[in-house]
Amino acid sequence: MQGRSLPAIARLCRLANHGRTFHCGRAARESCSAPQTDTEARKPLPVFRTDQSDPGLHTDRHAGLHYHIPPEDLKTTFPHGLTRRFQRQIKTFGEACVMVREPSLELVSYLKVANYSHPVVRYVIYGEKGSGKTLTLCHVVQYCARRAWLILHVPDAYLWVKHCSELLPSTYNPARLDQPLQASTWLKNLRITNEPYLAQLKTQQRYVWTKRESTDEGRPLGELVDQGIARVKSASDVVGALFKELKAQCRPDTYRLLVAVDGVNALWGPTTMKREDKSEVLPSELTLIHNLRKLLANDWAGGAVVATLTQTGALGSTGLSHHPHQLLRKEGFDHLDPFVPVQVENYTQKEFESCYQYYIDRKWLQHDKALTEEGKQELMFLSNSNPGTFDRLCGPL
Numbered sequence: 001m002q003g004r005s006l007p008a009i010a011r012l013c014r015l016a017n018h019g020r021t022f023h024c025g026r027a028a029r030e031s032c033s034a035p036q037t038d039t040e041a042r043k044p045l046p047v048f049r050t051d052q053s054d055p056g057l058h059t060d061r062h063a064g065l066h067y068h069i070p071p072e073d074l075k076t077t078f079p080h081g082l083t084r085r086f087q088r089q090i091k092t093f094g095e096a097c098v099m100v101r102e103p104s105l106e107l108v109s110y111l112k113v114a115n116y117s118h119p120v121v122r123y124v125i126y127g128e129k130g131s132g133k134t135l136t137l138c139h140v141v142q143y144c145a146r147r148a149w150l151i152l153h154v155p156d157a158y159l160w161v162k163h164c165s166e167l168l169p170s171t172y173n174p175a176r177l178d179q180p181l182q183a184s185t186w187l188k189n190l191r192i193t194n195e196p197y198l199a200q201l202k203t204q205q206r207y208v209w210t211k212r213e214s215t216d217e218g219r220p221l222g223e224l225v226d227q228g229i230a231r232v233k234s235a236s237d238v239v240g241a242l243f244k245e246l247k248a249q250c251r252p253d254t255y256r257l258l259v260a261v262d263g264v265n266a267l268w269g270p271t272t273m274k275r276e277d278k279s280e281v282l283p284s285e286l287t288l289i290h291n292l293r294k295l296l297a298n299d300w301a302g303g304a305v306v307a308t309l310t311q312t313g314a315l316g317s318t319g320l321s322h323h324p325h326q327l328l329r330k331e332g333f334d335h336l337d338p339f340v341p342v343q344v345e346n347y348t349q350k351e352f353e354s355c356y357q358y359y360i361d362r363k364w365l366q367h368d369k370a371l372t373e374e375g376k377q378e379l380m381f382l383s384n385s386n387p388g389t390f391d392r393l394c395g396p397l
Contacts, residue, residue: 048354048361050100055108055143062100064350066358069096069142077145079192081155081262083134085391093362099351101132103344104139110340111143111304117252119298122305122336124264127344128322130388133308134262136344140306141260149256149303150197150246152190152295157266160288162315164273167281171209172237176287177273183235183288187228190242198222201249207241209234221245240291247295250302257303259295263314264307267293268332270315296336307336347385355390365394 050065052058058067069078074096082090090096107123114121125133141153154160160182170176191198201221208214209231215224221242228238250257267289273281283289296305309327311317320326324341325333347355356376359365369375383390 048357049097054146055100055104055139056112056146058100058105058108060105063102063105064099064348064354066097066099066354069098071096073142073145076193077142077151078138079189081134081138081141081153081260085388086135089391093364097358098135098139099132099354100139101136101344101351103132103136103342107136107140107306107342108143111140114304116256116302118301120259120300120303120305122296122298122307122339123342124324124336124339125306125308125342125344126322126324126327128346128386129311130386131344131346132387133310133344136342137260137262137306137308141258144256144258144304145193147256149258150250151193151258151260152243152246153193153258154186154261154292157261157263157292158310158314160286160292161266161269161283162272167273168233170236170287171234172240173287176285176290177281178233178236178287180232180235183239184229184232187225187235187238187242191222191225191229195222197255198225201245203245204248209237236287239288243291243295247300250300252302254302259303259305259307261292261296261305261307263310264296264336265309265314265317265327265329265332267296268329268335269317272315293335347387347390352380352385352390355387359394370394 048064048066050058050062050067052062053067053070055067074090086096103125107125110121110123125136127133141151144151160179164179164182166179166181168178168180170178198221203215203217203219203221203224206214206217207224209227213227213231213234215227224238224242224245228235228242246257267283269283271281271283271286273286275281284293296307298305309322309324311320311322311327314327317327324339328336356365356379360371365371367375370379379390379393383393
């Protein structure tokens with residue numbers, strides 16, 4: 001009897017006693033209330049969560065639900081790429097949860113059916129400030145990582161065009177400028193994400209860095225990356241060589257390559273850098289930007305380019321709308337054309353309700369009035385259902 005559920009026991013009692021319930025003692029009642037099996041005792045998930053953590057298995061029925069990013073994925077897939085606000089949220093909430101949203105499902109559906117023998121398709125994510133473009137990109141990055149894609153993730157392209165503490169003339173092309181510290185930092189994170197591929201893939205030509213240092217043909221790409229990390233001065237040229245090798249070796253029968261760039265409009269905007277004569281440094285004069293632009297061209301196959309447009313921290317974007325033709329400017333638009341636009345909008349009613357319940361569950365919302373229906377409606381109105389604004393409003397509550 002102990003393995004049966006309480007309702008089943010009650011039914012048996014009524015049948016055995018001709019519809020009348022038994023008058024049982026304390027011992028019998030304790031027996032009926034004994035712990036059930038794990039399956040029976042498992043609590044249902046809250047309505048705002050799903051236990052499906054693989055983005056490739058998310059469907060429309062998961063839309064608006066939060067899924068958990070396992071700690072091991074955070075370490076390997078996202079050594080960089082997550083926003084500072086989201087990283088603080090992870091520490092505060094004690095977990096990394098991302099909402100499954102329609103733009104993410106749309107992008108993943110495109111990647112599932114794409115023909116990778118054709119030239120690479122560029123997908124451009126756009127939307128208003130705070131609508132969730134970066135997390136949409138991260139959702140796609142995790143999908144590709146789970147399917148063993150090689151991932152080149154540039155988490156904030158604007159870091160390459162402003163606040164650069166060191167600019168050096170390029171040893172490869174004197175007309176360009178190297179950013180050794182930014183390049184070396186990026187290579188360290190690349191190694192964490194793509195360790196297996198860097199050991200398997202080999203260089204297809206010899207690279208000479210100095211009179212005494214070179215990387216021979218047929219050496220693992222990991223040695224190329226190590227060169228850029230150990231010899232910071234050559235890091236920018238190492239990034240260019242790595243891009244060249246990966247484009248050349250990426251074919252439908254080898255591996256899939258994802259190029260993910262957050263804030264891709266930085267590649268065609270102004271910079272904050274100045275030469276000694278106080279003249280502005282153009283993005284095309286920076287070795288990292290020059291090589292990244294080449295990587296975004298659709299002259300290779302076997303992968304995908306997924307990029308976001310941003311106004312947050314964007315130089316020269318004052319007065320511009322969030323649409324691609326304005327943020328990319330003519331040069332950038334022409335460079336990426338044709339591309340598939342994917343718009344990220346503010347929360348739907350269902351998404352807002354899910355996020356609201358999640359914040360209550362994580363004790364992010366504790367004010368008595370915020371927990372009422374009127375308080376919820378007021379938060380929806382004040383935030384205009386914008387994810388970023390809603391998050392900031394809830395902080396003091």
